[in-house]
Every structure is written in structure tokens, then in C-alpha cells.
Amino acid sequence: MMAYTYSLILFFTVIICFIASFDKRILFNKHFGAFLKAAIIVAIPFIAWDVWFTQKGVWWFNTNYTLGVTLMGLPIEECLFFIFIPFSCVFTYFCFDQFFKLEWLNAFNNIIVFVSIIICSVIALLHHDKIYTLVTAIITIATLIYLHFIARANWIGKASLVYTVLMLGFFPVNGVLTGTGLNAPIVNYNPNDFLGIRILTIPIEDAVYGYSQFVWVLYFFKLFQHKHYENKA
Template sequence: MQSYTYIIINFLTIIICFIYSFDQRIQFNKHFGAFLKSSIIVAIPFIIWDYYFTKIGVWWFNDTYLLGIRVLNLPIEEILFFICIPFSCTFTYFCLTKFFKFGWTNQLQKYLVPISIIISIIVAVIHQDKLYTTLTFSVCALSLIILHYIVKVNWLGKASFIYTILMAGFLPVNGVLTGTGLESPIVNYNDPFYLTIRILTIPIEDAVYGYVMIIWNIYLFNKFNKSDSIIRKNTLK
């Protein structure tokens, strides 16, 4: 039964959100196409990142908790992680923005983004000797620069606030992956590559890594969702 641990985590992460996607008040199922396109595009660079870090030993996986099926030397559960987690997060973002107004987060974005960029750059520069740390914080800074100053999206404050709410789910899910409640972690980290600062059992870099993944999923989801809506309207004419 231990070999089903990671796949069960993925299943539990997505199942409730998937069921409620068909609720008449939500109808997220109508946006599955936009989500799949966005999640696959975002998953590709993250899987490459994952593959490389696994190859050089930044992290590795405990076979005790895995089915034993691998793709690009990554557990199939790890591949599914890049679909399941974004689905739950995008679904939550979709629901909250559908039923609640977050106008006040515009001011939050105005100050949060430049502060986050500065902090990310400082951490990346100071800890250049720690690959996971410097790459994660560098990618975070670059992503915020692109989305805020170049693309000029207006939802980063809102997404950041919702991501904070999602930490309530992030902590138990990533906590189990990193060893909470288990005899040994499913995902193990090599100390020289990261800060070794943990939230419970979770490396702080994981929270930043997850944030970057989610904001790019939201960006592409919004983009594809808008495009699909235009196509549907033109088809109905």
C-alpha cells in the first residue's frame, strides 16, 4: 500500500475540485480546455527543471512510496503533480474571483511586486552557491518583471493573496511529500543545494517554486480562456 502514497496524494489534491467543477454555479468544466493547454505549456519547463535537478542530485525520490513507473527518469506521480496542483490552484482562483471582489488587491500588487522582485534578486545573488535557491528566486524575480512590467497584468496582487490562502492546502500536501507523517520523505533534498530553511518539513524554496508555477498557469489560463470565449462567440453568430 505504501507504493500508492504519492499517487493518492495527487488524487486527493484534485478530486474535490474536479467534482465541484461541474457544479452549475461554477461550471469550471467549460474551461477544462483552457486549463489543459495552460498546464501542459507550464509543465514542460518545470518537468525539464525537475529532470535536471534529479539527474544532478539536487533532490531524489523514495521508491517506497512510488508505483515504479518513470518518464524521463521521473516518477509518473511527479509528472501528474504538475497537472494536479495547478488544477486545484487554478480552480480555487477561478471560484474565488467569480464570487468575490478583490479590487483592493490592486494596491497590494503596486507594492508587493517590486518588493518581491528586490528580495528575490537579493536572495539569488547572496546564495549563488545554492543552485535550488538561486535558480528559484531568480525565476521568481524574472517572472514578476515580465508579468508586471512587460505584460502588465493586473491580477498579481489578487493571485498572490489567493496563493496565501492556498498555503492551507499546500502545507499538508507538500508536508507529506517532504516527510510529515511518514517514516521518510517521498522527496529528499541535498543540503548543499538549498537554504535548509523549512516550513515544518518543507524547504522554503518549494513555496516560491509553487508560486511561480501557479502565476504562469493563471496567466496562460486567462489568455486561453479569453481566446476560447471569443471563438465560442464567433461560432454562435
């Protein structure tokens, strides 16, 4: 049963959102194509990052909790993570966007971007010897610069609020992956490669990493949605 732990985490993370996607008030199932394309595009560099860090020993996986099937040195569950978790995140954003008027959050785009870039820059400079911290900070800075100044995304404030709400699910999911409630963590981290600040058992970098992944998937999801509506027009 232990071998199914990671796969069961993914299953229970996505199943309720998947079933709710077919609700007539939501109909997120009509956007499965746009989501899948977006998730795969973002998964490619993030999986490459994952493979690189695994090879360098920045983190590694306890195979007692996985099925034993690997892809490029990663448990197959770790690869599916980049589809299943973003699905629940984008679905949540979609519901918030559909049922709540959150456009007022656009007014906070500038402050969110500037404060985040300043914090990440300071942390990167102070902790450049910790590779997970450094790479996460750089990726987050690059992500926000592109989305805010180049793509002119006006939904960063809205996405940031939704991600804050998603933390309610992030803690139990990532908590179990990093050892909460288990005899040993599924994902282990080299203590020399990150700040050592944990939320329960979760490295703080994981939350920032997850944010960058989420907003990139959301960006491409919106892009493919727009193209779909253009083609139908």
C-alpha cells in the same frame, strides 16, 4: 500500499475540486480545455527543471512511495503533479474571482512585485552557491518582471492572496511529500543546494517555486479563456 502514497496524495488533492467543477454555481468544467493547455505549456519547462535537478542530485525520490513507473527519470506521479496541483490552484482562484470582489487587491500589484524582486535578488546574491535557491529566485524574478512590466497583468495582487489561502492545502500536501507523517520523505533534498530553512519539513524554496508555477499557469489560463470568448463572439 506504500507504493500508492504519492498517487493518493495527488488524487485527494484534486478530487474535491474536480467534482465541484461541475456545480451549476461554478461550472469550471467549461474551462477544462483552457486549463489543460495552460498547465501543459507550463509543465514542459518545469518538468525539464525537475529532470535536470534530479540528474544533478539536487533532489531525488524515494521509490518505496511511488508506483515504479518513470518518465525521463521522474516518477510518473511527479509528472502528474504539474497537472493535478495547478488544477486545484486555478480552480480555487476561479472560485474566489467568481464569488468575491477582489479587484481592490490590484492596488497592491506594484508593492508585491517590487518587494518580491528585491527580496529574491538579495537572496540570489547572498546564496548564489545554492543552486535550488538561486534558480528559484531567478525564475521568480523573471516571472514577475514579465507578468508585471511586459504582460501588464493586473491580477498579481489577487493571485497572491489566493496563493496565501492555498498555503492551507500546501502545507499538508507538500508536508507529506517532504516527510511529515512518513517514515522517510518521498522527495529528498541535498542540504548543500538550498537554504535549509524549512516550514515543518518543507523547504522554503518549494513555496516560492509553487508560486511561480501557479501564476504562470494562471497567465496562460486567462490567455486561452480570452481567446475562447473571442472565437465565440
